[in-house]
Amino acid sequence: MLIYNSATRKKEEFAPIEEGKVRMYVCGPTVYDNIHIGNARTFISFDVIRRWLITSGFEVTFAQNLTDVDDKIINRANEQGRTAAEVAEEFSKKFINVMHAANVMDPDVRPRATKEIGPMIGMIKTLIEGGYAYAADNGDVYFAVRSDPAYGEVSGRKIDDLMVGARIAAGEAKRDPLDFALWKAAKPGEPSWKSPWGEGRPGWHTECAAMVHRYLGCPIDIHGGGSDLAFPHHENECAQATCAWHEGFANTWMHTGMLLVDGEKMSKSLGNFFTLEEVLEKHSAAALRLLMLQTHYRSPLDFSWERLAGAENSLARIAGTVKNLVWAAHHAEGAAAAELAASLGAAVDAAKAEFERQMNDDFNTAGALAAYFQLVTDANTYLDQAGSAVDADAATGAAASIAGAFKILGIEFPEPEEELPVGLLGVAGGLCAYTGDDVAEAAEQILTARAEARAAKNWDVADAIRDQLRDMGLVIEDTAAGSRIKHV
């Protein structure tokens, strides 16, 4: 399996530290507002990466933090006249809920910054003792960037290049403009904790480093996040961790490409964002995931509603094929055509092999999807050609293969055998004289009545049946293996 390591800028053969096990960490959200779909892209990307590692046989431990203390949370709380803890709690819950809605797996560990203050203080103490950090008179503690000779290796920068434009903001007590806060002295009214340097709270970069160390142990196999976090966040995390513990921090750094709107990065500050919640009100999580996975995770992705609608169409076609395969398997009659079944089996094997090849090449989901789009076409062709002589095992196998592959991508289809509405009984009397209470039986008899009408060239009757069902949100689909009633 090849994974692109953004620290070395090369694809590398992935070899976990501990045989068969992967420890990975992906920076979570600061819970001051609803997340937007740009944030979601990163979480969905790593969800798929994690699923593929699990599918490949690795025992994956996945940790993701919630940053529940931060300037933005405090600001939001002040705006709304609430406590920072209330704001953090609200948006923590909302984040977890919307991740579920997007079919993103829960992390194995979800630490919260405010519950990790002790370990963070311990880490800062170690850094000061080691000569890597210093406490300023104002109660802040800063990391001395120039004390770390490896600083810049994660994001590929040189300290001297960073000097231009670096400034010391008002109220800061840095010795060097590049130094960053490990601990921030509390201002009046802010949430704070006791420390050797007075009341204060941890800096953002400090949280992740301490949580990685505590819950996964250093070094970890994979550290991920959006590409906008590479510098300074990840660089700073790494500097702290390596200087505090001298054990290394992360073997592979993975960064996802930015989600764009009209060619510009989606962000809260630009105001050009759509929240994940609102997108999922209008479209399925499956379609959003499909849209995202049709682009490589490292490339920028320009979002548009048109593209999302296109993904919805693709998804409907795939879901339809899976349903039709299952249905055809259940309604197979007579001897199956062996040669056709064998070629379908070969198509399934080819899709699976290509899917694996693509996923093992730095999680090339776009290429992997193409393999299964091909199988969808092959399966549809099979259904056309086999007619009622469907090989139930071959059709079931193809359906399972398609559904299984998409499930690895977190894209799940509705249950194949959807219940038809009870309302069908209400019209059955008029359409086919059926008066029982079995919906499936009513559907059968309606189809029979239509078939008889068509055989008698009684088009008005046949079309009336179709029209009436359409008014109920149902459609009659005539396939090579026979007719059936489906939801639109």
Added chain:
RNA sequence: GGCGACGUGGCCAAGUGGUAAGGCAGAGGCCUGCAAAGCCUUUACCCCCAGUUCGAAUCUGGGCGUCGCCUCCA
């Protein structure tokens, strides 16, 4: 200004040396009583210029353009 990424058909997109996957949209055809669904066909001088090579979308140099990071940011 510094660092990095990218520029492939109407839209999106995979593809890092051997004559261009796939998706969406459009058009035509097959199937159908007519439809729907499905299938088939259909459009590429791979941003420009030069170079390396028997051969380049793929490598090198230059140009033009776009995006990201350098400040909070997934």
